[in-house]
Amino acid sequence: MVRENDGVAAKVLSNLSVELTKVRSAVEFIIGRGEKPPQGEIGLTPRAKKVVELAVDEARRMNHTYIGTEHLLIGLMREGEGVAAGVLESLGVTLDKVRAETHRILSHTSGKVFARTRLSDVRFGIHGLRLVGKAVGNEGALPRMMLAHCHAASFEHFRDRVTFRLTRGSYRKPEDDDAMRLGDVLDFVLDTEGEAGLRHFFDEVCTDSAPLRDRLARHDMLVTQELDLDAQVRTVFGPRAADAGAA
Numbered sequence: 254m255v256r257e258n259d260g261v262a263a264k265v266l267s268n269l270s271v272e273l274t275k276v277r278s279a280v281e282f283i284i285g286r287g288e289k290p291p292q293g294e295i296g297l298t299p300r301a302k303k304v305v306e307l308a309v310d311e312a313r314r315m316n317h318t319y320i321g322t323e324h325l326l327i328g329l330m331r332e333g334e335g336v337a338a339g340v341l342e343s344l345g346v347t348l349d350k351v352r353a354e355t356h357r358i359l360s361h362t363s364g365k366v367f368a369r370t371r372l373s374d375v376r377f378g379i380h381g382l383r384l385v386g387k388a389v390g391n392e393g394a395l396p397r398m399m400l401a402h403c404h405a406a407s408f409e410h411f412r413d414r415v416t417f418r419l420t421r422g423s424y425r426k427p428e429d430d431d432a433m434r435l436g437d438v439l440d441f442v443l444d445t446e447g448e449a450g451l452r453h454f455f456d457e458v459c460t461d462s463a464p465l466r467d468r469l470a471r472h473d474m475l476v477t478q479e480l481d482l483d484a485q486v487r488t489v490f491g492p493r494a495a496d497a498g499a500a
Contacts, residue, residue, distance in 0.1 A: 262322035265354045268432060271344055279340045300335055304328040315359075316383055323355045354432075367395070399478060408455045412448065415439060 266273060297305070305320075308328030312320050329338050330348040366382050368375070376383040405411035418424040424436040442450040458465075469475035 260322035261355065261358055262326035264358055265323060265326060265351060266341075266346070268354050268358070269346055269350055270432070271341065271346060276337070276340055276344070280337055283336050283340070300332065304332045304335070307331045323359070327351055327355065367398075399476065401478075405455075405459060408452055408460075411455055411459065412451060415443075415451065 263273060266276070304325065305328065308320055308324040311327045311331070312318075312324045315324075317324070327348070329335060330341065330346075330351050332338065333348075368382055372384070374385050376386075405414070414422075415424070419436050419439060424434075424439060426434050426436045439451070439454070442454050446453070466475055
């Protein structure tokens with residue numbers, strides 16, 4: 254997991270202020286290195302098998318149809334008796350912190366779920382779908398799909414919901430999370446400047462403007478897409494649909 258720098262587990266540990274090279278060095282120091290390369294098939298220890306079982310269980314809990322490094326990391330922390338788990342705990346990493354940071358990262362990086370309408374006995378999640386209580390496995394990737402969503406239609410919409418988001422929603426911060434989060438920034442703005450400061454924050458960060466687009470573009474974070482919605486309606490509903498007002 255440490256070697257997989259682009260994996261979710263590595264991002265979780267990095268965000269928890271864990272230096273991955275130090276973790277690897279500490280584990281190697283404790284268990285040592287073999288004197289010669291292993292021959293034949295390398296098997297899993299009973300403890301490693303338990304970690305995998307817990308990773309599978311964690312993936313099911315999260316409605317995921319794959320086992321990623323994030324599930325293995327949580328499984329490792331849940332098992333709790335291994336060398337790696339001991340090293341991480343000595344660095345202040347706990348199961349609750351790993352779970353919270355994993356969910357935070359996945360909420361921004363995991364693909365969203367699209368499903369056809371009129372399905373019965375379905376439970377929707379943002380990143381998963383369950384049919385008759387079981388995770389749906391016959392899914393397909395949409396590599397050309399680009400999804401955008403609007404967090405706030407206006408400042409008033411944002412202002413009226415910020416308290417809920419800070420206490421119960423997407424800005425809520427776990428009690429044992431010591432990292433600086435968006436919720437901390439908004440709490441500080443509200444405590445020091447009140448609604449006027451919140452308005453300034455919204456105008457600076459959320460309101461579409463040429464300077465904001467320039468800043469996003471400089472960091473390669475600006476995505477633009479031409480939307481010919483009438484053409485999309487015609488493709489789905491027929492050539493006369495857009496003219497008839499279906500759009």
